[in-house]
Amino acid sequence: QKEVEQNSGPLSVPEGAIASLNCTYSDRVSQSFFWYRQYSGKSPELIMSIYSNGDKEDGRFTAQLNKASQYVSLLIRDSQPSDSATYLCAVNALNNNAGNMLTFGGGTRLMVKP
């Protein structure tokens, strides 16, 4: 089992809809959770961080964390075509080879159709 798992997609939503991206992780003691956005051929860009259970809102983005169920999600309200990108979930997880470190999921590709 991978430490951080995401559905690779593509997730297709119409413009103006809510896009919901999910991520599960295996390390129960993870404390830090991040969402990155990556446009094709570009570098990952940090868009949200969350450290405690519940919701954290920033503009059109809401990160949701449920440590008991070991999942973190990203909601994008009023989705725009410019939101079309791959979204990477990153979790502070225990890596068998190297101890506690930031581990990335494989990413979910989001397509927002006009």
Added chain:
Amino acid sequence: EAQVTQNPRYLITVTGKKLTVTCSQNMNHEYMSWYRQDPGLGLRQIYYSMNVEVTDKGDVPEGYKVSRKEKRNFPLILESPSPNQTSLYFCASSFGRSYEQYFGPGTRLTVT
């Protein structure tokens, strides 16, 4: 402006010709890391460095070398590049290995 820079951004080379990709950050970060990204395989860590003169292997270190002589710089060295090292490479830095990482713009390497 706080940033991570990489050079070159694009490189086409031939098998066996040694090359270095430079990475520099101006945020006084202790932790630096190199990743490669290939279609369908996500980000895979090559090497990381916890601080000056402290480096360690990531998930895919074969064929690569790194050094960390100064806090701000973390070059990636390919002593004898091969076509399977054709990839998109990212350097990243952070305050520590479990903190959010900030990425450089990427280097697209093609080895023929």
